[in-house]
Amino acid sequence: MKLNTTALLNSARFNYQSSDPRRTLKFFLVVAFFDLVIFGLFGMHLSLASLKVKRAELETLKDREKVLQDKKFQLVDADSAMRKTKDIIPLLNTAIPSEDDTHVFMSELVEKVSFEGYIPSNLDFYKTDDRKMSAALRFEGDPSEMYKVVNVLENLSRLTVVTYMHIVTDDPALYSRIETAIFKVSETPLDLSEALNGTIDVEFLKKEFKPAL
């Protein structure tokens, strides 16, 4: 469809007539020039510059909105997971407490190994890092059944892993030594602007702690 621009412009009463067509042309040339300067170079330039800044701001805000939205969904999921595992979380907190709590570890250890017929002869604790403490342990008792001590260590309510062990049945008092590691997670202030570090693995918690309930 061919657009009759002249008819369109005339119908919009945008018409200037002069006896001399050259004067008409000159008139419109001048108008076009000012039009270009006012709307094109001045108005549109500023408008587009402003639009560019606003688009950048909008993009930043949209990113922030997305982070917050994701965080909200994560928090809703975490809240739901925590409700599902409310009876398991205290066990996890005992396994990995927020404090050193070495006295709790020692009293439980002494009580349980004594029950198996062993007496702790030496307990040395040293901090490996902020989250880990190592303990060098020696026990008096039958060395040929030292696996019972290891079994006690691995089933304490505090998460304990055996990192090194050397049992000498000839002279257990001198040489037998078990090294273990226990863990803690310190209280750290949470930055609400950041997303959570992951998700709560409900299945893992149920599998690992449900038998203990």
Add this chain to the structure above:
Amino acid sequence: MLRKLLPKLSLGRRSNPITEGEAPNPQIHSSPNLLDMYGTDPAANSHFISQATSSLKLFILIIPAVFLVSLFINDVTDWRIGSTKKTIERLNIEILDYNDTAAEANKIIQKIEIYKQARADHPRIASKMEFLLTNVPQDVVISEIRYQDGNLEVKAKTPRALNLALLIDNYFKDKSISEIILKSASYDQRDGLFTSEVGVVYK
């Protein structure tokens, strides 16, 4: 070539029609200045001016129209910015309600990660130890057992060399053992005992 090009120019050409059959007279355009043959045609000029004027009118209307469109887009962007800010404020308030949950959840997530890592790095060895210490043939004494870097090593003493082979055979009854490495074997003449060190590798 020039003949083909000239009619396309809107400036027009001085009318000098050559009728068919009439031979062109070389006397007519005898001037060496080629521009002499062009002149202004008022009708063609008027048509050009009319077209130029229409184009200018269109141009004059389009520029403000584009400007208005850009203003409109600006306004829409402003509105979207305002709306997004409101959403962010609402989300911030909603997240603040979960402040305690977030702190607790982060702690639990960290603990689970530590728990998994610790169990992966140091699997339980009590049952493995029990198997190695109890499944020994007669006359074999386990004098040492060592656990280091995930590997278990056993030092056995026996008066008969064959018992060492039986010991290794017994250990292979545990299906979780993938490899048994005989590290050393010696005979002490004073004690009359064979001593052997074996490393046990689990799957």
